[in-house]
Amino acid sequence: MxxxxxxxxxxxxxxxxxxxxxxxxxxxxILEIVPADxxxxxxxxxxxxxxxxxxxxxxxxxxxxxxxxxxxxxDRIYIGYPMWCYTFPMIMYTLFEQxxxxxxxxxxxxTHMGSRDxxxxxxxxxxxxxxxxxxxxxxxxxxxxxGAAKAVETWLKSLDKE
Ligand SMILES: Cc1cc2nc3c(=O)[nH]c(=O)nc-3n(C[C@H](O)[C@H](O)[C@H](O)COP(=O)(O)O)c2cc1C
Numbered sequence: 808m809x810x811x812x813x814x815x816x817x818x819x820x821x822x823x824x825x826x827x828x829x830x831x832x833x834x835x836x837i838l839e840i841v842p843a844d845x846x847x848x849x850x851x852x853x854x855x856x857x858x859x860x861x862x863x864x865x866x867x868x869x870x871x872x873x874x875x876x877x878x879x880x881x882d883r884i885y886i887g888y889p890m891w892c893y894t895f896p897m898i899m900y901t902l903f904e905q906x907x908x909x910x911x912x913x914x915x916x917x918t919h920m921g922s923r924d925x926x927x928x929x930x931x932x933x934x935x936x937x938x939x940x941x942x943x944x945x946x947x948x949x950x951x952x953x954g955a956a957k958a959v960e961t962w963l964k965s966l967d968k969e
Contacts, residue, residue, distance in 0.1 A: 810880060811835035815887035816898055821918045821956075822887045828954035829885050829916065832963055837945065838851075842898055843871040848859045856908035863897040870898040883914070886931070890919035895927045903934035911935075912967065915943035918951040926932040941969050 813835050816828035823839070830837040847856055848951075863870060878884065883920045888895045895917070913935060915928050923945040932940050944962045 809882045809887070811883045812877075812881040813837040813885040813887070814840060814876065814878075814902075815885075815941075816842075816896060816902075817887070817889065817918075818848050818887070819850060820848070821946075821948050822889050822916075824954045825916055825918060825951050825959065826885070826887050828956055828959045829963070832956075832959055835883075835885065835899070838876060839969065840876070840902060841873040843873045855893075855943075856912060860891045860896065860924045864892045869901045869904065870896075872898065872901055874931055876902075876906065878908070878911075881911070883912040883916045884908070885916060885923075887916040887918075888913040890922045890927070893922055893925050894930070895925075899927075899938050900934070905933070908912050908935040909937035910937045911939060914941045916946065916962075917943070918946050920948050920949050941966055 811833055813826045813830045815822050817823040826837060829835065873930045888899050913931060915931055917924055917927065924943055928940065944958065946958060950958065
């Protein structure tokens with residue numbers, strides 16, 4: 808049987824809401840990518856988070872993931888994250904460099920405020936060249952707040968044809 812996992816990184820909780828919706832509709836297991844050094848999830852501290860994100864981006868940082876993830880145990884992995892600074896958070900590089908996705912199916916999704924996927928689905932193809940990458944789902948933040956059930960449902964159905 809194909810083992811499915813929803814793996815996500817989220818600071819303000821919107822990518823988490825979409826992740827939970829995907830898990831609810833697919834029955835997949837769900838796991839959060841937790842950083843060793845937590846990000847400030849208080850939205851009134853946005854400028855400080857932006858400064859940290861920008862610095863990590865500019866220094867090509869690899870933020871440490873707190874715990875080992877059971878990537879090897881799954882065949883089909885939904886991977887979700889927010890757009891940060893026109894790309895994905897640098898911890899996603901840590902994920903793709905630390906774990907082997909060869910032979911697995913990756914289905915990306917992300918939340919954003921206008922950048923859609925910002926080219927990150929293409930970046931995932933480069934970082935995991937031996938994985939089968941299916942069409943991703945970008946979800947605008949305000950619709951992600953409610954889990955975007957309908958968009959997730961339509962998208963999941965379209966994946967059946969790939
Ligand atoms: C540090 C930071 C940088 C961001 N940069 C972008 C961006 O470049 N493009 C964009 O569309 N949205 C950007 N956003 C908005 C987030 O993608 C959006 O708020 C997303 O829903 C957050 O996901 P989360 O709730 O799972 O953390 C940024 C948000 C933060 C906190």
